[in-house]
Amino acid sequence: MITTVTLNAAIDQVYEMNSFVMGQTNRVMQKFQQGGGKGINVARVIKALDGDVLIGGFIGGLNGEKIKASLQEQRLPTSFIQIEGESRICLTVTDYQTKEMTELLEEGPTIQPHEWKKMLRWVEVQAESSEYLVLSGSLPKGLPPNAYATIIHLLKQKGVRVTLDTSGEALKQGIEAIPFAIKPNEDEISQLIGKPVEKQEDLIQAGEKLRDLGIEHVCFSLGEKGALFINSTGIYQVNAPKINVVNTVGSGDAFLAGLIYKLSQGASDEEAYRWAVACGSVNAGEKEIAKVQKESVESLLKELQITNVKVR
Ligand SMILES: Nc1ncnc2c1ncn2[C@@H]1O[C@H](COP(=O)(O)OP(=O)(O)OP(=O)(O)O)[C@@H](O)[C@H]1O
Numbered sequence: 001m002i003t004t005v006t007l008n009a010a011i012d013q014v015y016e017m018n019s020f021v022m023g024q025t026n027r028v029m030q031k032f033q034q035g036g037g038k039g040i041n042v043a044r045v046i047k048a049l050d051g052d053v054l055i056g057g058f059i060g061g062l063n064g065e066k067i068k069a070s071l072q073e074q075r076l077p078t079s080f081i082q083i084e085g086e087s088r089i090c091l092t093v094t095d096y097q098t099k100e101m102t103e104l105l106e107e108g109p110t111i112q113p114h115e116w117k118k119m120l121r122w123v124e125v126q127a128e129s130s131e132y133l134v135l136s137g138s139l140p141k142g143l144p145p146n147a148y149a150t151i152i153h154l155l156k157q158k159g160v161r162v163t164l165d166t167s168g169e170a171l172k173q174g175i176e177a178i179p180f181a182i183k184p185n186e187d188e189i190s191q192l193i194g195k196p197v198e199k200q201e202d203l204i205q206a207g208e209k210l211r212d213l214g215i216e217h218v219c220f221s222l223g224e225k226g227a228l229f230i231n232s233t234g235i236y237q238v239n240a241p242k243i244n245v246v247n248t249v250g251s252g253d254a255f256l257a258g259l260i261y262k263l264s265q266g267a268s269d270e271e272a273y274r275w276a277v278a279c280g281s282v283n284a285g286e287k288e289i290a291k292v293q294k295e296s297v298e299s300l301l302k303e304l305q306i307t308n309v310k311v312r
């Protein structure tokens with residue numbers, strides 16, 4: 001089974017507008033909301049691909065209840081830890097005219113020490129039934145920057161393959177615990193290498209260093225440019241297809257879902273890498289966050305080539 005953990009779950013609220021102008025009154029044309037946060041999105045896509053998945057994380061307050069109800073409605077299995085604080089709301093505003101998306105992300109609740117201890121015990125129990133575990137998203141207040149690193153250490157001892165998708169210090173410290181896979185986007189890669197990514201060689205150098213630490217799948221997601229993957233056999237590039245972009249929020253989560261779902265099915269690395277890009281791109285063409293159809297992914301896959309940029 002694949003388990004996903006969302007320490008900072010959210011109600012994802014999407015507002016669609018004819019135009020969105022800062023400092024003015026803006027009217028919402030359409031709106032929709034659902035339980036979200038990165039790990040929950042990953043799980044939603046894995047389920048859509050027919051994978052066996054369990055959603056874990058912290059939820060609290062009325063927003064927490066709404067998140068739970070929305071996931072129940074979507075028939076997604078959950079096992080949350082209830083907290084004293086209130087889960088957050090994350091707002092995406094999409095502008096029909098400029099086709100731009102603006103995200104407003106609340107910081108979220110503060111986790112109490114006893115709640116964190118409960119989470120660590122829960123994670124250890126999940127290790128018994130989870131072959132893969134995905135840790136995604138920002139750390140809520142109250143948790144130390146080595147929170148993900150702590151979980152990775154715990155789970156690695158038990159043979160679980162842990163994927164990490166976060167940013168900043170939590171990513172840096174998580175990497176030191178050597179997860180099975182990571183998926184930084186361009187901003188996160190720049191944070192890691194301490195300078196902007198200017199050319200492919202920068203990515204290759206950074207990727208090889210990370211791979212040499214022992215991370216099995218270093219996956220650099222590059223938005224409309226697709227992705228670069230570094231593993232023990234080489235460096236692989238998958239270009240993203242040209243699509244009509246509607247809402248890219250959650251594309252990184254859909255990407256991870258495709259990757260881990262295929263690896264868990266025993267697919268080759270190259271096959272899993274193509275699925276990752278296909279899932280990310282299908283999501284970018286949809287209004288809603290992390291709602292992809294397996295048939296759309298399979299059809300897009302026919303357009304995706306994988307190139308072995310370098311043999312290692
Ligand atoms: N404009 C686009 N056109 C086609 N595919 C896209 C586009 N943007 C994203 N994708 C697909 O989604 C994948 C992940 O995108 P990206 O690198 O932007 O992730 P991310 O920044 O983690 O996303 P998010 O944080 O919004 O979930 C890409 O590798 C690609 O397959």
Ligand SMILES: O=P(O)(O)OC[C@@]1(O)O[C@H](CO)[C@@H](O)[C@@H]1O
Nearest residue numbers: 012036037038090137138249250
């Ligand atoms: O604050 P985080 O955890 O980094 O990101 C939260 C978030 O923007 O990520 C998802 C899209 O990837 C959304 O569901 C959610 O609102």
